[in-house]
Amino acid sequence: EADIYQTPRYLVIGTGKKITLECSQTMGHDKMYWYQQDPGMELHLIHYSYGVNSTEKGDLSSESTVSRIRTEHFPLTLESARPSHTSQYLCASSGLTSAREQYFGPGTRLTVT
């Protein structure tokens, strides 16, 4: 059973606001990921991290930023939210090798008005 948490679950916010989506895991996993999922279902990797102080951009360009100061915590920040940022954001974690499955959090559904 995966222990990965995301807050908030739902967020409605006005354009121009700064927001931080929280993600924490208690499994001691080295790798963590952020995905953006549009209503069309497709998952897009936007950020990932191999461990503390490591962050990488994913396949889809994103205006968000991430940090990894602690192993268990991988927050995503939007400095100035726009309606185009409206989406579902999913956080995941896994062991270090590529053989390891990723475990996903419940997601944050963000709406920017």
Next chain:
Amino acid sequence: AQKVTQAQTEISVVEKEDVTLDCVYETRDTTYYLFWYKQPPSGELVFLIRRNSFDEQNEISGRYSWNFQKSTSSFNFTITASQVVDSAVYFCALSEAAGYSTLTFGKGTMLLVSP
């Protein structure tokens, strides 16, 4: 570059029917890993199975079964006697063994099981 194709965007069945979700992948690696995930309406992706490229044995878990065929680069998923609770989006994914590869997901297949 690796690629995963789920050609079926949406499948509708009636309860108790069997249904197969197709997954075709492309990779240059000889060692790789294949995954299936389920995303119910609640939104969380749930890990179902991992298969490595050296293990072509089919696997059965209750009503779920997976057919891995390297010759056709396919990793299909069958649900036997489908139930309404099986309604979800199902994703197939691929990870290459080299380095610290990330997962490449297919676009997903939405399965609707009606009573």
